[in-house]
Amino acid sequence: MIKARQKPMKDIARMVAPFSRILVLGCNTCTGICLAGGEKEVAILASTLRMQKKELGEFVVKRQCEKEFVEEARDLIQSHDVVLSLACGVGMNFVSEMFPEKPVLPGNDTMFLGLPKELGVFAERCVACGDCIIHLTGGLCPIARCAKHLFNGPCGGSSQGRCEISPDVPCIWQLIYERLARLGQLASLEELIPVRDWKSNDALGPRSFVREDLQVKET
């Protein structure tokens, strides 16, 4: 899911400094699950801000990216000067769109699409490039997990299964190679993966897509 992390307290303190009535608004989906935006994190942040003499409201909606859920917080949002959002960037943008006259401050930095390897340890797995090729690479994504997002890796810097940028980073092409070997699909590595059309990524600007099967024509 989306993984986010709370901004450093001093940055938050600086952002909220001009405001007095702050609503700390959490989200119970992605940021709730990665322990960055649930009821507990909202309470802890609110407590710390109250100690800095701020007037606080606290609330958590199920998802900050969906109108029907954000609606539940309407009154609270209206009655505060600013929303300090502990959602991901999507939720923060959405609340701003839904309440154009309310400043929204980011309490979290949205880090990546990823997973928890263990409690509190998160790693990126996908960059939402819009054109998934993991069937060619043994189920592991080189665009997300190769430092140079090579399509025909590894590069010459791969050593003992580690990426040249750090011994803590596995070379994903090494892992792809091993997995394809295990799956008996090594031959696919001899095929050139051609130049990527980045329009499915952001080559054409901010992305959107429409599902025809969910569009009913109104006559």
Place this chain on the structure above:
Amino acid sequence: MEPVSRLQKVLEAGHFAVTSEVGPPKGTDPGVVTRKGIRLKDYCDAINVTDNQTAIVRLSSLAGCAVLRQVGVETVMQIVCRDRNRIAIQSDVLGAIALGIRNFLCLSGDHQKFGNHPTAKNVFDLDSVQLIAALKKMRDEKKFICGEDISGEVPIYIGAAENPYADPFEFRAVRLAKKVKAGAQFIQTQAIYDIAKFARFMEMVRERGLDKEAHILAGIIPIRSAGMARYMQTSVPGVHVPQEIVDRMKAATTAKEEGIKIALEAIEQVRQIPGVRGIHIMAVGWEEEAVPALVEKAGLYPRPG
């Protein structure tokens, strides 16, 4: 097809080729490049100009090759995928050809973390294999990647790099095959110290018949000090320096002599390996001293006309 460059001619005529490289300055003075070029030109069949190597901003490979052309040096332009997208790369290739550059080495490029602008956004619109294929398409079909026609001639000799020691080892020859299939005609390897492992690599290469399809030049880095040996061992991506070499450099009375000696041993041994068609000397920091010495001592001087 007629050879389009001197390097191609030398290799296709069956000579044991010698190339080397110069690193351009972190500044604007072309003289640094031309001085080295003039000194080395009789000892090499072609000279590479590196492209922001190790992600450190330097005078560009295109400009470096251009000024070397002006003093009659055969050049190899290096293109890394890290800093430019397909638009810029194809544009630079057109410009390079217009400036008389014929040989192009396609590389991924060291990660920007190693350089002096580690926070820059990297590009990698293409990877090195896709770049090779793109150059081949430009030359053989006279088309850009997008399929539009290119006006004028596209005389290019396409090269790629390979690191025989990178992992997974058993895959390196496959990767080389991929590059050759995409259009690589000459290969310059990373520095060879562990001869036995390189010999095993070349065996895998020969098994696939790649030595027939592309000309492989073994990389030679003469080391000029124990400090340089240690630095390469620990801090340069893609370079594998065995401890034994570092120890020899440490123990040596005159480091530079030992460095030349080690390099000569390597040259002698790689010449014995079938499929090795030349050497690529990367005498980092002492090109003007080391390259002529090595080429002479290895009995490779003078170069064929």
Place this chain on the structure above:
Amino acid sequence: MMNPMVQPPCQNACPIHQDARGYLAAIATGDFNRAAQIVLETNPLPFICATICSHPCEEKCRRGQPDKPLSIRAVKRVAMEQGTPAPVPAPTPSHSEKVAVIGSGPAGLTAGHDLARLGYRVTIFEREAMPGGAMAHFVPIYRLPREMVAKDIEAIQALGVDIRTKKALGRDMTLAQLKRRGFKAVLLSLGLPLSRKLRIPGEEGEGVLLALPFLRAVNLEGYRLPPGKRVIVIGGGNVAIDAARTALRAGAKTVLMVCLESAQEIPASPWEIAEAREEGIEISCSWGPKQIVRHDGKVAVMECMAVKSVFDEKGRFNPSFHEDRCTQMEGDIIILAIGQAADIAELPELGIPLDERGRLGFDPQTMATGKQGVFACGEVILGPGSAVRAMASGRRAALAVDAYLRSEKFTFQEPSALGTLAPEVVEDIKRIERQPVPLLEAAQRVTSFEEVDLGYDPQVGAREARRCLNCGNGAELLEEKCIACLTCVRVCPYGVPVVRAAGKVDIRVDQCQACGICVSECPAGAISFRMPGVLDIPQRIGAAMASGKRELVFFCAYDTISLQGADTSGMIPVPCLGKIDVRHLLRAVELGAERVVLVGCADPDCPYQRTLRWAQCRVDTANRLLQAAGLGEGRVKLLQLAPQEFARLPELLSASAKEAR
């Protein structure tokens, strides 16, 4: 939500369903008054039970899975000795009916107590001179000092229950007379006051005693055996052991117990057998008495046959013997302890019918006998058993009588127990040795009637109580708030939360060890907690800070007894520091605390896994947040003390505060 009819195994195994978990928790946290209070909620004979209960709770205690069961009885005794429960005012009778209870053993006393609480005026008629039934007459005084019996009986009398001694049904009054005097229901709790005879050759005559009259004579009349006698006790039950150990103290030279049962079958309690053996009593199993041989009319030898089997294929008592294998046992006195019988032969004359086998006619559903308005409970209908089982029977009969008098249908549902602990949970439970109950030295025991059980010191009792796993009293998932983040699954040291089909998380209430870590780590406030003293921590912080203190101290309630009276006013006890959350720490600072200190044990002393490491992590997190907010450094501290340091807590706290400055 867990069904309240599903109890922890200890409570369920207890015939009167005592909240052992509750009073153990109170004792572990040094609150003996509350512990005694909890005992009294369901136990009208607390001192007796604390001394001699056969503790079926301990047999089912799930602590037995990782190591040894809790020593519940002995810990309960600490509570009764140390605690002062709030006095219970005598209930004012709310019904006009009077109820007569015949017999003042544990069944009758409990029934009388319960009926009084239900609003009836109760008179217990006891035919002997002393109330208490078997507990007053037959149970040896080295097991049950009579002061204990007196305490419990006085408490029942204080409720308004009238106990009339030397009044026997039949001899002194009839049912008709009772009815005329306003007793609308009669409850027979007659017990089993008669010793059975063997009816073997040589049994009649001097030197052969019956166990119950023998015990009564020694206990109440100072009877002693002539010196130098070799005593043989026939029987393998607890009464036989009582007779054997009493005989030893009453002057026997040697005591030998002989029973039909094999060593595996012997029905006496294992601890009784162990204590008897320590005292030098020999137990000879698998022998059946054939005849008693007398020389000059005096008992000389008992001949026995080897037992082939005691029970038949249907499990009925039906001993068979190897008649050709015999042995001779020399002895001077033989005590028959082969079973107890009811004294009911005269009941039919009173209109109370017996069945075709001479047993009291009885409906187990309604507790009614064949005579309208006459009920029965206890051993007289159940057969021989423990005091606490008889008490449960009395309790049930009281409800049956109440239903009868109120013309309501009598229904009685027995609760069920939690299942066993899963092996993966058992694996992670910290092993802690059970505190052995101190007993008088065997050498000292045999020469006097001094009480054998020395009991735990309060500190030892509290420490033993801490081993309780708090079965069913831990975390509880609020499903509608759960966001399935899997944090509880990942932080639980015992593997209690599991993921079920369709991604539902199940925090297994019956497996939870009540460490509390997940409650604090859940990001969605979706975990509640059943143990008291946890969910109210925020309110208690508010209350503690209301007085404007600058330093707030939380201490682990399980260390209360180690405090030994050190002044902890204004401090907040919590059942293990693992239940303190970052939010609690920050709240204290918000409410004005300059310093927050958590005081607890060192890791090895804490019965939970990992809680202290979490406590440290939360202290560090709170300090990081406070520092980043420009509110100072190191304002929250975790102090881990060795057991002997707790008594000096105030001193250690001010030293720590000084160091911080």
